[in-house]
Amino acid sequence: MGPGAPFAGRGQVVGLLGGSFDPAHAGHVRITREAIRRLGLDWAWWLVSPGNPLKREGPAPMARRVAAARALVRDPRVKVTDLEARLGTRYTAETLARLRARYPHVTFVWLMGSDNLGQFHLWRDWRRIMATVPVAVLARPGARLPSRFAPAARAFRAAQLNERDARALAGRRPPAWVALDLPLSPHSSSAIRAKGGWRR
Numbered sequence: 001m002g003p004g005a006p007f008a009g010r011g012q013v014v015g016l017l018g019g020s021f022d023p024a025h026a027g028h029v030r031i032t033r034e035a036i037r038r039l040g041l042d043w044a045w046w047l048v049s050p051g052n053p054l055k056r057e058g059p060a061p062m063a064r065r066v067a068a069a070r071a072l073v074r075d076p077r078v079k080v081t082d083l084e085a086r087l088g089t090r091y092t093a094e095t096l097a098r099l100r101a102r103y104p105h106v107t108f109v110w111l112m113g114s115d116n117l118g119q120f121h122l123w124r125d126w127r128r129i130m131a132t133v134p135v136a137v138l139a140r141p142g143a144r145l146p147s148r149f150a151p152a153a154r155a156f157r158a159a160q161l162n163e164r165d166a167r168a169l170a171g172r173r174p175p176a177w178v179a180l181d182l183p184l185s186p187h188s189s190s191a192i193r194a195k196g197g198w199r200r
């Protein structure tokens with residue numbers, strides 16, 4: 001992976017927030033901070049995607065998205081990374097396999113907004129992802145219901161933790177997931193782009 005790969009120590013817990021970050025915004029910061037606190041994460045790595053496999057239009061250049069995200073994040077526990085570009089991966093299942101091989105003594109937790117849970121069953125090898133890492137789903141305005149009714153939520157209902165046990169998530173053997181309610185953040189990259197606040 002080369003120099004510049006993020007550090008995590010033996011036994012530490014790293015939350016992975018994959019996204020287009022086109023651009024990064026306060027909603028990303030909010031859910032990351034909340035995940036760190038409530039799941040007891042040591043680090044959160046933002047995986048700035050080379051391009052979401054399900055999105056038709058390509059995002060702004062990677063370097064620009066990474067730079068804007070770094071300018072936004074102040075918390076030293078949050079690392080903005082271009083790991084997927086370095087690994088040459090786009091699909092989350094593949095990224096996770098590579099990261100687990102590269103960091104065998106680290107526990108990874110996958111983080112995502114509740115809108116993504118609604119589509120999660122369309123991701124490549126999504127069942128394998130669930131079987132590989134604990135997953136935390138963070139509430140997003142307009143997308144609270146997926147946590148109850150999404151096909152992935154139904155399929156893995158038995159593996160869902162009660163929200164008050166969120167701190168135990170990282171120590172659970174997958175499949176294990178939790179839906180976290182939190183003060184909702186209305187921000188979205190598409191709204192920022194629509195208002196002309198970011199050009200691709």
Ligand SMILES: Nc1ncnc2c1ncn2[C@@H]1O[C@H](COP(=O)(O)OP(=O)(O)OP(=O)(O)O)[C@@H](O)[C@H]1O
Nearest residue numbers: 019020021027112113116139140185187188189190
């Ligand atoms: N306001 C928010 N509240 C909760 N989760 C969010 C919020 N914004 C983004 N996320 C989550 O962060 C991850 C990365 O999001 P992404 O970079 O696609 O931003 P986005 O605002 O969803 O972009 P777009 O509007 O272009 O779809 C996804 O899992 C998404 O669900």
Ligand SMILES: O=C(O)c1ccc[n+]([C@@H]2O[C@H](COP(=O)([O-])O)[C@@H](O)[C@H]2O)c1
Nearest residue numbers: 018019020049052054091092093123124
């Ligand atoms: O692996 C897949 O099939 C897959 C399909 C859609 C999205 N993802 C990942 O989900 C994360 C969120 O994507 P996005 O574009 O909604 O920010 C990002 O890491 C994508 O690579 C992954």
